[in-house]
Amino acid sequence: xxxxxxxxxxxxxxxxxxxxxxxxxxxxxxxxxxxxxxxxxxxxxxxxxxxxxxxxxxxxxxxxxxxxxxxxxxxxxxxxxxxxxxxxxxxxxxxxxxxxxxxxxxx
Amino acid sequence: xxxxxxxxxxxxxxxxxxxxxxxxxxxxxxxxxxxxxxxxxxxxxxxxxxxxxxxxxxxxxxxxxxxxxxxxxxxxxxxxxxxxxxxxxxxxxxxxxxxxxxxxxxxxxxxxxxxxxxxxxxx
Numbered sequence: 001x002x003x004x005x006x007x008x009x010x011x012x013x014x015x016x017x018x019x020x021x022x023x024x025x026x027x028x029x030x031x032x033x034x035x036x037x038x039x040x041x042x043x044x045x046x047x048x049x050x051x052x053x054x055x056x057x058x059x060x061x062x063x064x065x066x067x068x069x070x071x072x073x074x075x076x077x078x079x080x081x082x083x084x085x086x087x088x089x090x091x092x093x094x095x096x097x098x099x100x101x102x103x104x105x106x107x
Numbered sequence: 108x109x110x111x112x113x114x115x116x117x118x119x120x121x122x123x124x125x126x127x128x129x130x131x132x133x134x135x136x137x138x139x140x141x142x143x144x145x146x147x148x149x150x151x152x153x154x155x156x157x158x159x160x161x162x163x164x165x166x167x168x169x170x171x172x173x174x175x176x177x178x179x180x181x182x183x184x185x186x187x188x189x190x191x192x193x194x195x196x197x198x199x200x201x202x203x204x205x206x207x208x209x210x211x212x213x214x215x216x217x218x219x220x221x222x223x224x225x226x227x228x229x230x
Contacts, residue, residue, distance in 0.1 A: 001169075034207075034216035036152075043202055043220035044144075044152065055218065087152055091215025094166045096142075096154040 002026050002090050006099035012107040019075040021102045023066075023088035031067045032092040038085045038101075047086075048073065078104070109133040109219045111203045116224030123193050123228065129186040129203030129221055137181040140206035140213045143188050144220075145199035155201070156188065159212050166213070171197075193228040200225050 003026035013019050023033065031051035036044035046055045048064035051071055061076040075082055083106055088099040115127040127143070143155040156177040157166045165177050176189040186203055201224050204217035 032215065036217075038152075043222055044217075045220075046207070046216065046218050049207060049216045049218075089152070089154075089216065091213075094157075094213075095168045096157075096215055098152040098154065100151045 001095055002029060002093060002097055004088055004090055004097050004099040006086075006088060006102050008102060009100065010103045010105060012105050013078050014107045015078055015080055017078045017107075019078050019082075019104060021073045021086055021088075021104075023071045023073070023099050025069045025071075025090055025092075028068045029090045029092035032090060033064075033066070033071050034089045034091065035062075035064055035073045036087045036089065037082075038087065044087065075104075109205065111205065111219060111221035113201065113203050113221045113224040116201065116226045118227040118229065119193055120230055121193060121195055121228050124189070124191045125193065125226060127188040127190065127201055127203075127224060127226075131184045131186065131203075131205070134205070134219075135209070136179075136184040138209040140210065141179060141186045142204045142206065142217060143177065143186075144202045144204050144217070145197075145226075146202070146223075147196075147199040150199075153199075157206075157213055158186070161211070164212055190226070193226070195228050198227045198229065 033051045035048040038044040052064045087101045142157040158177045174192040203221040205219040207216045207218040208214035
């Protein structure tokens with residue numbers, strides 16, 4: 001199975017900050033990577049797929065990059081609505097696997 | 108508007124069974140692969156199982172293989188997960204998730220999720 005490792009596990013930031021979350025795969029997944037946002041008590045929401053394609057309706061302050069084994073999710077200017085848990089997911093090969101999540105909290 | 112509505116969760120003793128359902132609306136159900144993803148309390152997301160559009164091709168996480176069975180009824184726009192031999196470690200919120208691309212088999216990312224149904228296996 002492909003292991004997905006996110007860093008950091010928790011990130012403290014302020015409104016307006018630029019935030020970067022890293023996701024590493026245990027083997028190459030090309031660009032078959034998605035990012036999700038999850039708020040307490042809610043289902044995950046798709047932000048980005050194929051490593052860098054923004055899902056319709058997602059604000060442009062979110063961006064994704066990377067290929068192979070290393071990927072990043074960047075929020076260019078953190079907004080109050082962005083405090084949440086972010087998870088990456090590989091869909092290169094079954095079983096699809098997720099990272100453990102990164103909690104973005106208020107500094 | 109795409110909607111996915113799960114039901115069937117509840118509390119059972121270890122070794123027991125439950126059948127989850129996910130009723131879909133707002134899209135052409137028969138043209139998308141579907142999945143179950145779970146999340147234990149305070150933990151990360153874990154993909155559980157997926158099924159192709161026809162139901163012919165199914166995939167399972169090793170942790171549930173041989174105990175869980177995924178199926179679908181395209182005439183009823185409904186996805187199912189039969190869970191047998193439930194273990195304490197199966198306790199989680201179970202989400203139904205729609206594949207992001209209309210394809211015969213699987214594409215792999217999830218563009219719509221249900222609200223989830225809670226399964227608790229405890230003595």
